[in-house]
Amino acid sequence: MKSTLSLVTASILSLFVAGAASAQELPKTHLKVVGAWGNLSQYKNFEQPFWTKEITDKSKGAITAEITPFNEMGMKGAEIFRLMRLGVIDFGSTVLGYVAGDDARNEAVDLAGLAPDIATARKVSDAYKPVYDKFYGEKFGIKVLGIWPYPAQVIYCNGEVKGLADLKGKKVRTGNRTLAEFVEALGGTGVTMTFSEVVPALQNKVVDCAITGTLSGNSAKWYEVSTHILELPVGWSQVMFGVNQKRWNSLDPNVRTFLEKEIAGLEDRIWKGADEETQQGFDCNTGKDSCKLGTKANMTFVPINNADRTLLKKVLSETVVPKWAERCSGDCVANWNATVGKIVDIQAKAN
DSSP states (O other): OOOHHHHHHHHHHHHHHHHHHHHHHHEEEEEEEHHHHHHHHSIIHHHHIIIIIIIHHHTTEEEEEEEEEEGGTTTTTTHHHHHHHHTTTTTEEEEEETTTTOOGGGGTTOOOOOOSSSSHHHHHHHHHHHHHHHHHHHHHHEEEEEEEESSOOOEESEEEEEEOGGGGOOEEEEHHHHHHHHHHHTOEEEEEOGGGGGGHHTTTTTTEEEEHHHHHOOOOOOOOTOEEEESSSBBBOOEEEEHHHHHHHHHHHHHHHHHHHHHHHHHHHHHHHHHHHHHHHHHHHHHHHTSSSOOOOOOOOEEOOOHHHHHHHHHHHEEEEEEEHTTOTHHHHHHHHTHHHHHTTTTOOOO
């Protein structure tokens, strides 16, 4: 009996010592983080609670953080990585499309129409992440910690459309260069305007169609000025989250290991959340009872058909990818072909 009690006592003591050692492994650390758009669900439901509560709870109070969305700091998003390079920002995130003008690599994972479903979008992002990590590490002194999407960017139209081919001759509000090239390859005209201008533009037929997220369009009441919503995602507006390399190196190794593990979990949850919100956007815009996160509307849902898939592949391989390849210099195209190209079965080559 004494032997058994001794073993039990020893086991309890070893667990206590291991727990104490584990707590001691993480030194007191405070982090400052710049998040993405503070008015959107990704920040409210994932980024903010992760940094202000979750990591503190999981580290038993050793790690604390404060986070501010870039829009509340008076920024538009394109400045984030430049400020990180200068050491003004430690941890930060922004939409890769916002920095596409700095380098065409930033378009690589979100070329218009590249990922027609979220599973493909995840594979593309994961495959290209090491390329971004190397590029940003060498050019900006930034370590990439995660890449995650917003809900699917889709096409809303004020008037009947039956598929992609019906965009021919239509004026479409687009948010970036690759989307404009996609629309133009279909015979439409890409129109640049701010998000706040879209509702009156659709209402007054300044544009025939416009592109945004399934749920954000619902929140902005696009259903009041558009009648049809296409199922095909034409983009995912991926966000890249990174940290200034010097700041990262200054952290205790155990803190770095802890953060990498927890951020990987956050990344998985945001991908899952984006998938759920994409479907919620469709459900709400088309008035289904399953709508929980938005306003029930009465739009017509236009499903992807085989003709759309064929046309999409043609536009991607003959226009979108070659035009992007023309503006992506150095080893950019070779890296894309070795990663993303294999997933989507397209090899980039400039025209």
